Amino acid sequence: MILRLVSLIRKELIQIIRDPRTLMLIAVMPIVQLFLLGYAATTDVKNISLAVWDQSQSPQSRDLLDAFRSANYYSINYMVGSQQDYTTLIENGKVRAALVIPPDYALRLSEGDAQVLMVLDGSDSTVAGTALNTAQLIGQAFATKILQQQAALGGRSALNPPLEVRTQVWYNPDLISAYFMIPGVIGMILSFITAILTATAVVRERERGTIEQLIVTPIHSWELIVGKLLPYVLLGLFDVAEILVIGHLWFKVPIRGDLILIFVLSGLFVISSLGIGLLASTIANTQQEAMLTVIMTMLPSIFLSGFFFPIDAMPKFLQIVSLAIPLRYYLVIIRTLLLKGVGVSALQNEIAALIIFAVVIMGAASMRFRKRLD
Numbered sequence: 001m002i003l004r005l006v007s008l009i010r011k012e013l014i015q016i017i018r019d020p021r022t023l024m025l026i027a028v029m030p031i032v033q034l035f036l037l038g039y040a041a042t043t044d045v046k047n048i049s050l051a052v053w054d055q056s057q058s059p060q061s062r063d064l065l066d067a068f069r070s071a072n073y074y075s076i077n078y079m080v081g082s083q084q085d086y087t088t089l090i091e092n093g094k095v096r097a098a099l100v101i102p103p104d105y106a107l108r109l110s111e112g113d114a115q116v117l118m119v120l121d122g123s124d125s126t127v128a129g130t131a132l133n134t135a136q137l138i139g140q141a142f143a144t145k146i147l148q149q150q151a152a153l154g155g156r157s158a159l160n161p162p163l164e165v166r167t168q169v170w171y172n173p174d175l176i177s178a179y180f181m182i183p184g185v186i187g188m189i190l191s192f193i194t195a196i197l198t199a200t201a202v203v204r205e206r207e208r209g210t211i212e213q214l215i216v217t218p219i220h221s222w223e224l225i226v227g228k229l230l231p232y233v234l235l236g237l238f239d240v241a242e243i244l245v246i247g248h249l250w251f252k253v254p255i256r257g258d259l260i261l262i263f264v265l266s267g268l269f270v271i272s273s274l275g276i277g278l279l280a281s282t283i284a285n286t287q288q289e290a291m292l293t294v295i296m297t298m299l300p301s302i303f304l305s306g307f308f309f310p311i312d313a314m315p316k317f318l319q320i321v322s323l324a325i326p327l328r329y330y331l332v333i334i335r336t337l338l339l340k341g342v343g344v345s346a347l348q349n350e351i352a353a354l355i356i357f358a359v360v361i362m363g364a365a366s367m368r369f370r371k372r373l374d
Helices: 002-017 020-040 059-070 083-091 105-111 125-152 177-208 210-215 221-249 259-283 287-304 316-322 326-340 344-373
Strands: 048-054 074-079 097-101 114-121 163-170
Touching: 048 059, 048 083, 048 125, 059 074, 059 097, 059 105, 059 125, 074 083, 083 097, 083 114, 097 125, 105 114, 114 125, 125 163, 125 177, 177 221, 177 259, 177 287, 177 326, 221 259, 259 287, 259 326, 259 344, 287 316, 326 344
Parallel strands: 048 074, 048 097, 114 163
Antiparallel strands: 097 114
16 A cells, blocks of 8 residues: 555656656745735835925925925926826825915924925825825924924924825725725636636637637637637626626726726726736646736736835835736726826826737737747
């Protein structure tokens, strides 16, 4: 019995060793998960992009800006000259917050009742929550510093802090996490479902031998590809409609953007996901291998796209890696359209990125698919 068991174990080990894909999965997957979870799984957001409208232009206002810089939670990337300027930057996603310093700030500070306004982009509740808390803490610390300086100079002792940081949260005033997660679920479902279904459907045809029957019919290769993929595009758009309806009616997620634009850009993203599935089908020989191949590509998407963890909180090299993930751009698009209600002009970079991904991934997958058919 022992010899039979040893022989069976030996046979299984030989099969595993002869399967490079299984060995790659065993060796590489734990390392990938370790680094992704170790570096990307963090909510410690720093270097929040900030626009400043300094109407005071005084030494006191510059001291306040220095306090925000030294806290390392903000990165002052834009100095603007009007409300419209910082509104446009927030709508386009170029900044997460805007600090407004009034013209009479220096006078009010000397009188002990100065106020500044911090406008926050609430479409990402995690980043907005961090920005809100840190802005108030920085304001309190700066006010305490002013009181200490006044006391050291023998000035009057005040009970109330001389500075108040008032906050306004746009798009999601209550910082409801569902407003951030539900749009992300649309991207994750489109990415997972379409890629897995496409990969397994093509491999299933090959396993059953029916793909050869399709090849000998008088249809062109592009017709075969379109015919195989178009049903999954329709299924993906159905999932989008389903989640939008449930998310709006049950979770009260607002739909402020144009519905036609939402579906058009969702279809554009689906093309990239279908290309990934088609490419996986040319690598795998069985449905199980196809699913594992797709899952390996999905892991970076989950952690580096901004679905769970803010991209701003990740190390710089992971932020660069995330630029190669289509889901990152789609999440920005769907969250912006649903919560901010802006148009195409605010999403030009993300739309251009999705077009490039769709053309490159689908083109490469189609070429390799035709070669495998030959």
